[in-house]
Amino acid sequence: MRFPHPLRLLLLLLLLAGGHLHAQLKWDAPTQSFHRVPDDKEIWAHYTFHNTGTTPVTIKSLRSSCGCTTAHLEKKTYAPGESGEVLLHFIFGDRKGYHRKTVSVTTDDKPTEPLVLNLLITIHDPVTIAPALVLWKTGQPATPQTVQLTVDDPAHVHVKSVASSNPRLLAKLEPTKPGEPSVITVTPADTTQKESAEISVQTDYPVDSPHAYTIHARIK
Amino acid sequence: MKRALRQLAIVLALALVPALVSGAIQVQWNSETPTSHGEVTLAMIHNWGDKVLWVDARTRSKYDHAHIPGAILLNEDEWDSLISPFLDAWDPDVPVVVYCDGGSCDASHAVADRLRKEYPQVTKLHVLKGGWSAWSGK
Numbered sequence: 001m002r003f004p005h006p007l008r009l010l011l012l013l014l015l016l017a018g019g020h021l022h023a024q025l026k027w028d029a030p031t032q033s034f035h036r037v038p039d040d041k042e043i044w045a046h047y048t049f050h051n052t053g054t055t056p057v058t059i060k061s062l063r064s065s066c067g068c069t070t071a072h073l074e075k076k077t078y079a080p081g082e083s084g085e086v087l088l089h090f091i092f093g094d095r096k097g098y099h100r101k102t103v104s105v106t107t108d109d110k111p112t113e114p115l116v117l118n119l120l121i122t123i124h125d126p127v128t129i130a131p132a133l134v135l136w137k138t139g140q141p142a143t144p145q146t147v148q149l150t151v152d153d154p155a156h157v158h159v160k161s162v163a164s165s166n167p168r169l170l171a172k173l174e175p176t177k178p179g180e181p182s183v184i185t186v187t188p189a190d191t192t193q194k195e196s197a198e199i200s201v202q203t204d205y206p207v208d209s210p211h212a213y214t215i216h217a218r219i220k
Numbered sequence: 221m222k223r224a225l226r227q228l229a230i231v232l233a234l235a236l237v238p239a240l241v242s243g244a245i246q247v248q249w250n251s252e253t254p255t256s257h258g259e260v261t262l263a264m265i266h267n268w269g270d271k272v273l274w275v276d277a278r279t280r281s282k283y284d285h286a287h288i289p290g291a292i293l294l295n296e297d298e299w300d301s302l303i304s305p306f307l308d309a310w311d312p313d314v315p316v317v318v319y320c321d322g323g324s325c326d327a328s329h330a331v332a333d334r335l336r337k338e339y340p341q342v343t344k345l346h347v348l349k350g351g352w353s354a355w356s357g358k
Binding site for chain 2: 063065066067068091093094095097099101102104131132133135137196198214216218220
């Protein structure tokens with residue numbers, strides 16, 4: 001009887017160990033990107049996978065980086081050759097701009113090496129207000145400060161009204177030429193005491209449900 | 221003997237291939253881990269004295285259940301309605317420290333980043349390393 005050469009045996013063992021390093025779940029698109037507007041409110045993202053290994057794989061846990069993103073799974077164990085999907089539900093809330101949310105998927109074949117699903121979202125508001133806060137320190141000169149409202153498409157967004165919640169912090173919409181950003185001037189009556197105001201900027205965009213934006217004014 | 225050493229070298233070279241592939245995947249994962257800029261520890265905050273504005277970036281239900289005494293709620297779920305109370309409580313001379321659950325939560329950094337971007341007047345802004353877990357010891 002001929003025994004295998006020890007080095008051949010070692011080669012076989014190392015190759016088997018190397019093969020085990022690869023996850024048995026193969027994911028089609030573990031990173032997905034979305035571009036949305038605030039009115040979309042939510043995203044449902046499908047992350048499909050296939051068990052390409054030779055043994056069943058059990059998904060032990062799905063851990064989200066944010067309470068705004070929940071992960072759903074139809075069942076936990078997948079036989080060789082079987083496919084499944086993790087469904088991520090992201091709720092915008094009052095988020096804007098770029099967001100990266102992750103869900104860590106831990107399986108029984110790699111309990112210490114979770115796979116990370118990435119959900120990349122850009123929530124683009126066609127209207128921006130800057131600065132969002134106008135601030136004076138008590139005793140400072142009561143100099144007017146200006147805020148610009150910039151829109152992607154000036155032809156379709158107009159400021160209809162501007163109103164301050166505090167008569168001691170007056171807000172006024174300045175006249176501008178067509179196509180230029182709207183300018184709002186905020187002027188304190190004086191800065192002798194701390195004051196607070198929310199200035200509501202009512203637009204006509206979008207037509208079916210026009211948005212109002214808020215400028216915050218404070219004397220600290 | 222020479223033949224055995226040559227075979228051993230070939231075996232090790234072959235074993236290196238899956239190890240390198242696995243390592244590359246690990247590096248890629250780690251490069252996507254969020255950075256931890258602007259973090260401070262509880263010990264550092266204790267040295268500042270009592271004057272800190274705590275900002276709880278967790279969900280309203282977690283805040284209602286328990287929060288750091290004096291903390292106010294500010295998260296991106298309800299940003300539009302919570303930013304005004306935050307600005308009322310904010311004092312430009314007092315450090316602001318934002319926290320979330322701790323561990324892998326990213327809400328505190330998200331809130332701090334948004335404050336930096338939209339409210340650059342809020343300059344003394346930090347994130348509590350370890351979050352609520354570090355504070356509560358749980």
